[in-house]
Amino acid sequence: MGVIETTKSRAKRVEKAIELPLELPVGRILDGDCVDAMRSIPTGSVDLVFADPPYNLQLGGDLNRPDGSHVDAVTDHWDQFDSFKVYDDFTRDWLTEAKRILKPDGALWVIGSYHNIYRVGAILQDLGFWILNDIVWRKSNPMPNFRGTRFTNAHETLLWCSQGEKAKYQFNYRAMKTLNDELQMRSDWVLPICNGAERLKEGGTKVHPTQKPESLLYRVLLATTERGDVVLDPFFGTGTTGAVAKRLGRQWIGCEREGVYRDAALKRIEKELPLDESALTTMQAGRSAPKVAFGALVENGYIKPGTQVFDKKRRWVATVRADGSLAYEKQTGSIHGLGKELQGAPSCNGWTFWHYESEGEVKPVDAARKLYLLAVED
């Protein structure tokens, strides 16, 4: 067959089908304090927690741009804490509950800035979470430092953690590599801040002061969850996590104290449509590393032996052989190896390098792989 399913993922799927829908408030926003709300969630029942807690910004007076206009700052009461001690206690409380409700193989994401992330990071380590990566969200369009007093604060930090040093976790390496143009996804992500049509507004003013971009959640969920997984966001806000989860065929639970945010989130998620089966399946294919040998495509008739394959500029035209190897003049090799040799390159992704004609169109051989995966996965 060529597609390998691990015992882990099989077990996980069974567990999901039987247990989860019975107990979890999936697709709902729990009212009230997030710690109280999480207490109603069974132990070990959630696949992923994504948290965007208050940053404890501690802003001083007003700030104006050089043109005299006023900067609309985060002055909301929910971001005010009296001291590090109060903030630390708050952080320890919600992280403790998050750890409890997560499955043993679940994972936690937290986003923050330098105001809070060092406290959050130290506390989650103390609680036994194991940091897998710290991810830097490099904003392509940050707010400048108007007074020229510091470096432009152009990034935020995300921490990705497993339940402990030895704990398993989900990482969809292939999906990330595909998303990153066949290079390993790095720990720094360049993404724009949330504005334009995506930004929720009510009467011209933003509904939430710190709405996160959907692209950020898209990458987080695509990288570290599977279809059907349950994702909980204890600081749900206007529901970016829920919207993206629904789109990607993940289940979601939110906690949010403010009625205004809850209402906006529900309306937003209502409008969201899940990606259709084929798109999700394709992603799944890219995701859980079912390594397909080119030979399997030949074996199964997706690429016929004798087919001519060529690079985009048609510098080289090679022939597919029955065993899945390619032949070009006297050279032979795998799709990757031959591509590498012909180009004299240090490496080559044969899936995207080689193309073939099908129904009058030129397609990368990766297209055949995707067709194959579609057929195999159901």
Added chain:
Amino acid sequence: MGVIETTKSRAKRVEKAIELPLELPVGRILDGDCVDAMRSIPTGSVDLVFADPPYNLQLGGDLNRPDGSHVDAVTDHWDQFDSFKVYDDFTRDWLTEAKRILKPDGALWVIGSYHNIYRVGAILQDLGFWILNDIVWRKSNPMPNFRGTRFTNAHETLLWCSQGEKAKYQFNYRAMKTLNDELQMRSDWVLPICNGAERLKEGGTKVHPTQKPESLLYRVLLATTERGDVVLDPFFGTGTTGAVAKRLGRQWIGCEREGVYRDAALKRIEKELPLDESALTTMQAGRSAPKVAFGALVENGYIKPGTQVFDKKRRWVATVRADGSLAYEKQTGSIHGLGKELQGAPSCNGWTFWHYESEGEVKPVDAARKLYLLAVED
């Protein structure tokens, strides 16, 4: 004159000339544990501390404390909590000494990875350090994640802190903007890791496992120190900090336990040549934006009394008076103050707000200031 020198910088220069050379082991590497070594440094005597502490948290297997001493697993109950505690104690110790030896207007830099930086960050906040920025060193050529189990760990984090929330600090805004092609320098820096000729090697193997690139120190020192400042590095290693400090005309002190590193560092710094006067002066000029009073331009004939000045849209046309104040109808004030009042704005930069005609062209009054500075600077 028109060029204002602040009392702060004047005081600083005097202080440097009189006190520092007498007491500080400048240009020397102190032997032994860094905390002990720092104890020999007078309180409030150092302008900058740059620290690249170890993060040898070894969980499981043989355990060593950060000072190198071995933990007896038989007598010491050792778990993750203990190992964090040992590291935290070590961190608190050296940060406490660093805080003591720093001048009230001094600053601290620490570099680390996700293994240790969250602990360091939380502790330095607890000690009263005030984080000014966290800087992401984005490696242009990181080591890939060979097993495909996580995101490529492609960055390290630096924390830049003042002595406290209200403390002053040095930030050479102009120098950074110049270095960054006239855009504000951001909190994410793209720099290659240290390799090639820069990497110290002995018989083919690297002398130090984590030698930092000189470009990193160059940016740190250029951004946050002045010529002649004293920079102390408590984990000196092979002396990158010292080498770059010498090149940039800063004074340096190192602490290093390992004789091998001390020897390599001394040899390396010996070979380093300070940049010549003109290179350093040029950088200095870009840096500290001498302040010019508008009155000085009038005094010196760059703007004549009676000149009509106006905003871009010519909503207001004011007259320059002999004392450098402006008059509009019955209102008078400085270029900044009047501009602010007329617009009803919270602030106004008169230099760019007001314009005048000269040789048939409309120019901001800032153009006159630049002419004046050109004439004065040589």
Added chain:
DNA sequence: GTTTTGGTTGAATCTACGG
């Protein structure tokens, strides 16, 4: 319709000095 220009805005720990 297309391009240009001007206005607005975003998780921000955002001044220095003298009296």
Added chain:
DNA sequence: GCCGTAGATTCAACCAAAA
């Protein structure tokens, strides 16, 4: 400490209106 005044500060993206 506080208060008042002089002086020095912005980048990318999106949108709407004008050309």
